[in-house]
Amino acid sequence: MRHIELLLTLLALMFTSTSETCISRHSITAVEGEFFYLRYCSSASEHDSEKNTIKWYKSSGSHGRIELNSSSSPRITLHDYVLEFWPVELEDSGSYFFQMGNDTRKWKLNVIGRSKGSCFVEKLLTSKTVEVQKSLHIACKHDYFQPLANRTSLYKNCKKINNGANPVLQKNAEFEDQGYYTCVFSIPHNGKLFNVTKTINVTIVGDRSKIIPVLLGPKLNRVKVELGKDVNLNCSALANEKDQIYWNLWDENGKEPNVHEENIKKNRALDGKLYVSRMLKIENINAKNLKFSYNCTVASEGGTDTINFVLLKKEDMADIPGYIFTRGMIVAVLISVVVVCLVIMGVIYRVDLALFYRHFMRKDETLTAIVDEIHSLIEKSRRLIIVLSKSYMSNEVRYELESGLHEALVERKIKIILIEFTPVSDFTFFPQSLKLLKSHRVLKWNADKPLSYNSRFWKNLLYLMPAKVVKPRGTESEVFPVLSQS
Ligand SMILES: *[C@@H]1O[C@H](CO)[C@@H](O)[C@H](O)[C@H]1NC(C)=O
Ligand SMILES: *[C@@H]1O[C@H](CO)[C@@H](O)[C@H](O)[C@H]1NC(C)=O
Ligand SMILES: *[C@@H]1O[C@H](CO)[C@@H](O)[C@H](O)[C@H]1NC(C)=O
Ligand SMILES: *[C@@H]1O[C@H](CO)[C@@H](O)[C@H](O)[C@H]1NC(C)=O
Ligand SMILES: *[C@@H]1O[C@H](CO)[C@@H](O)[C@H](O)[C@H]1NC(C)=O
Numbered sequence: 446m447r448h449i450e451l452l453l454t455l456l457a458l459m460f461t462s463t464s465e466t467c468i469s470r471h472s473i474t475a476v477e478g479e480f481f482y483l484r485y486c487s488s489a490s491e492h493d494s495e496k497n498t499i500k501w502y503k504s505s506g507s508h509g510r511i512e513l514n515s516s517s518s519p520r521i522t523l524h525d526y527v528l529e530f531w532p533v534e535l536e537d538s539g540s541y542f543f544q545m546g547n548d549t550r551k552w553k554l555n556v557i558g559r560s561k562g563s564c565f566v567e568k569l570l571t572s573k574t575v576e577v578q579k580s581l582h583i584a585c586k587h588d589y590f591q592p593l594a595n596r597t598s599l600y601k602n603c604k605k606i607n608n609g610a611n612p613v614l615q616k617n618a619e620f621e622d623q624g625y626y627t628c629v630f631s632i633p634h635n636g637k638l639f640n641v642t643k644t645i646n647v648t649i650v651g652d653r654s655k656i657i658p659v660l661l662g663p664k665l666n667r668v669k670v671e672l673g674k675d676v677n678l679n680c681s682a683l684a685n686e687k688d689q690i691y692w693n694l695w696d697e698n699g700k701e702p703n704v705h706e707e708n709i710k711k712n713r714a715l716d717g718k719l720y721v722s723r724m725l726k727i728e729n730i731n732a733k734n735l736k737f738s739y740n741c742t743v744a745s746e747g748g749t750d751t752i753n754f755v756l757l758k759k760e761d762m763a764d765i766p767g768y769i770f771t772r773g774m775i776v777a778v779l780i781s782v783v784v785v786c787l788v789i790m791g792v793i794y795r796v797d798l799a800l801f802y803r804h805f806m807r808k809d810e811t812l813t814a815i816v817d818e819i820h821s822l823i824e825k826s827r828r829l830i831i832v833l834s835k836s837y838m839s840n841e842v843r844y845e846l847e848s849g850l851h852e853a854l855v856e857r858k859i860k861i862i863l864i865e866f867t868p869v870s871d872f873t874f875f876p877q878s879l880k881l882l883k884s885h886r887v888l889k890w891n892a893d894k895p896l897s898y899n900s901r902f903w904k905n906l907l908y909l910m911p912a913k914v915v916k917p918r919g920t921e922s923e924v925f926p927v928l929s930q931s
Contacts, residue, residue, distance in 0.1 A: 466589040472553045476566050480639035481533035485526040485543045495546045505539030531634050564603040565627045565644035572646045577717035581618035585628035594630040623649045652717045658684035658743040660752045669759040670730050678754050680741035681722035688745040690723045703728045829859050834866040862909045863887045
């Protein structure tokens with residue numbers, strides 16, 4: 446049982462194998478310059494004993510039947526069921542006969558020329574249609590050529606895309622994949638390479654499943670138009686190949702003669718979607734066109750969709766803005782002139798403007814300047830002489846005193862000399878820090894009239910001041926300060 450099964454499988458394999466490589470078609474076309482073969486479709490029941498009765502014949506034109514043998518042509522080889530051409534040429538066209546015992550087989554061979562500038566012959570194509578997004582499978586497989594070939598190449602539109610023992614293209618089809626796929630089998634024979642090309646014309650078609658068509662854009666479209674001008678209304682839909690798209694242009698009064706429905710345009714996107722569009726052209730728009738409602742419909746078995754266009758009169762551009770435009774221009778020019786004048790005036794009278802501004806704002810920058818001046822002078826000093834006098838104690842002096850004390854006591858840059866002109870006890874305001882001053886730094890003025898240069902008071906003061914070369918007498922008046930009680 447098992448053996449019979451195995452035998453049947455083997456037989457079936459042998460049969461498929463031979464039926465794929467043998468040539469059962471009656472009429473065959475080959476390309477000049479390529480390797481070509483004829484093979485008798487033997488059935489498995491035929492006995493090997495009959496093989497030695499095999500004969501091959503050719504007949505062409507006026508020549509009768511000629512038996513073929515290895516010496517008939519250097520380009521042909523014969524073995525058993527196969528006749529091979531290395532390569533086949535135009536002169537090989539004709540009828541070929543295979544004879545074995547009582548069995549005869551006939552083929553009609555037509556050899557055609559090569560196409561110049563192309564890697565394939567357009568007349569020798571097989572076609573294949575693939576739906577977009579479905580599997581696209583192209584393999585350079587041939588039961589007879591493949592075992593003989595030492596190289597196989599796959600070309601798309603004559604550009605090599607794949608190389609190797611078994612080039613295959615396997616992907617989800619896109620519209621870009623459409624084209625001519627050529628397999629070139631390069632078969633070595635007697636030290637030369639012979640080519641066999643097989644080309645498939647691959648067509649990619651859209652998704653065959655139906656969709657419910659939809660028109661693109663809003664359902665109601667208001668289009669601004671001018672009387673006497675033309676307008677094009679665009680009606681586009683996502684639809685199926687066989688769907689209808691049309692404009693409803695008829696009412697009880699018939700159709701306006703200035704309205705023209707254009708031809709349908711179809712455009713398939715890369716993703717397989719089909720867009721159909723149909724334009725409506727309205728020439729020399731008149732008042733009747735403004736009253737009409739232009740409806741565009743797409744219809745399929747699955748349903749319909751309609752969109753609506755109405756024409757609105759565009760407000761006449763020249764009417765209203767006519768004088769408004771002129772006035773607007775005049776105002777704009779006037780404003781520009783005024784602005785330019787103001788800028789020029791500002792530049793010329795800037796001094797007067799600044800003075801006016803100061804007067805108006807009652808601005809007094811001198812107040813703060815004083816303070817800065819005092820501060821910088823104090824910074825340059827090495828001694829701070831404080832004369833305690835009631836009549837002299839103003840706010841500015843207070844500031845002077847305080848910043849001086851800061852320099853002396855905090856920064857420790859200057860030394861303090863205190864001259865008591867009025868006794869300390871008479872002051873309501875008296876900085877605490879001054880009370881800490883060493884006693885030799887406090888000088889008391891006890892006289893009613895100026896003291897002489899040699900007096901103890903001036904000598905003590907000179908001593909507390911930084912040492913300096915004494916100038917000649919001419920400058921005396923500057924050196925001696927005058928203290929007087931007011
Ligand atoms: C290849 O297929 C396409 C689509 O079917 C067809 O239009 C074209 O004519 C075919 N090419 C040849 C050379 O037959
Ligand atoms: C194919 O065969 C030819 C002829 O025998 C030889 O010259 C060539 O190198 C071979 N190519 C490869 C890729 O094996
Ligand atoms: C065979 O095809 C190859 C490309 O695969 C090409 O280069 C070579 O010229 C062809 N040979 C013949 C004899 O046509
Ligand atoms: C009409 O509209 C569609 C979709 O917006 C567009 O693809 C098509 O090019 C338009 N047709 C014209 C003639 O403008
Ligand atoms: C277009 O559609 C609107 C609204 O559905 C309808 O009132 C109008 O009569 C239609 N126009 C035509 C010419 O069919």
